[in-house]
Amino acid sequence: MPSLSSDSSKTSLTPSVPLTPPTTLKKRTTRDVLSNESPLAPKLLLHDLLKNDKLLTPASSPQKKKIKQSSPLIKRKKPRRTTIHRPIANSVLSLECYPLIKPKEQPHNNYLRHILNTCENIVVVAGAGISTHAGIPDFRSKQTGLYSKEKFNKSLMDINMIYSNESMTLKFNELMVSLYLKSIHAETTPFHQLLDKLAKQKRLKRIYTQNIDSLETKLPHLMEYNDNNNSTNYPILVQLHGNISNTRCNKCNNIQKFDPHRLKTTENPKGDLIASCLECEELEYVRSVAGLRSKGVGSIRPTITLYNEVHQDGDTIANIINYDTKLKSIDLLIIVGTMLSIPHVKKLCQNMAHSLKNGRRKKGHVIFISNEPPTQSVLNAFKDTLDLIVIGDCQTLYNYID
Incomplete structure (x- = not known):
């Protein structure tokens, strides 16, 4: 028997089915394979079908790459926010000097703008410095403060002094009317x-x-928010020292609108040195007609809290302070327009600042804004809890809010 050559053996073993399917072979999709007519349906796995919808692809017709075309309906990713680093404790930003510095060299200015626009629960402790722009003088400024003038001094805000003699009472009336x-x-x-x-x-x-x-009461959104705040029973606006818009009777506690014509001053000599309560007078008249004994008539003065005097709403204010100090949602404390010369206001800011920096609220921010740098006693009280000390006019900060 003649032997087969190596070439003939290879030829005889070569399959008759071509390795590459013809270009006319119809492509079968997943739907065709899964149909009952397809004999391959039981042999295919689900994950194999999900990987590629086309089971057979002719070698002579390579797949075309899909080119993604930009569409105006596609939402583009937002640019990554620039990280704002917290400054070192007690860092200083001068609002009068920063415009002369290049924007890239203003990290504290960018930090101030960032927290004013991103913080969601802000507490503000304000002093007379926010109202001097409106023509209302403060008390302690060296040149423009009321205590710097010879006519007025600190004793005019002392409950033990204003009614000690007629001269002091007259000066107190003139100060209140002014x-x-x-x-x-x-x-x-x-x-x-x-x-x-x-x-x-x-x-x-x-x-x-x-x-x-009471300039805060002229702000429409603040008062609307104050009246419609149903989350707590506490108001948004807390007047630590009362207001001059009303008067209160020291006997019946009746509150009425301030009437400057009732008080005696150098320009109004016909007024009363100590004005009496109209409510008490009317009640006394009714009692006298009824033949009842007299209970006396009280005197009125503006609803402000003086030195050596207990605040009429002191308990309520203390409850609000305790509530805010323990509240974990507060993320920014702004101390503005005050040098914290009054001890209880200083203690309020100190406790709230330490609360923002301790416990779970270490991410809270505390900024101090004033025309003058804080005293060393204030820095010692706050230690390292002041993130930024802003020196300059607080009125310029309005443009920081978007």
Whole structure:
């Protein structure tokens, strides 16, 4: 028998089915394979079908790459936010100097703008410095403060001194009438508008004000937010020292609108040195007609809290302070327009600042804004809890809020 050559053996073993399917072979999709007519359906696994919808692809017709075309309906990814690093404790930003510095060299300015626009629960402790722009003088400024003038001094705000003699009472009346007239005619400042904008955005949790001018009550969004705040029974606006808009009777506690014509001053000599309560007088008249004994008539004065005097709403204010100090959602404390010379206001800011930096709320921010740098006693009280000390006019901060 003749032997087969190696070439002939290879030829005889070569299959008759071509290795490459013809180009006319119809492509079978997943739907065809899974149909009952396809004999391959029981042998295919689900994950194999999901990987590639085309089971057979002719070698002569390679797959075309899909080119992604940009469409205006596709939502593009937002650019990554620039990370704002927290400054070193007690860092200083001068609002008067930063415009001369290049934007890339203003990390503290960018940090201030960032927290004012991103923090959601803000507490503000404000002093007289936010109202001087409206023409209402503060008390302790060296040149423009009321205590710097010879006519007025600190004793005029002491309950034990203002009624000690007629001269002191007359000066107290003139001071109250002057502040009242300036307050009712004053317009809100840009910083007050900043507070109103924060209230409109519902990011202002509380404002503790030392001012008695009641300019905050002229802010529409703040008052609307104050009245419609149903989350707690506490108001948004807390007047730590009362206000000069009303008067209170020391006997019946009746509150009425301040009437400057009732008080005796150098310009109004016909007024009363110590005005009596009209409510008490009417009650006394009714009792006299009824033949009942007299209970006396009280005297009125503005609803402000003086030195050596207990605050009428002191218990309520203490409850609000305790509530805010323990609240974990507060993320920013702004101390503005005050040098914290009054001990209980200083203690309020100190406790709240330490609360923001301790426990679970270490991410809270504390900034101090004033025309003058804080005293060493204030720095010692806050230790390292002040993130930023802003020196300059607080009215310029209105443009920081978007």
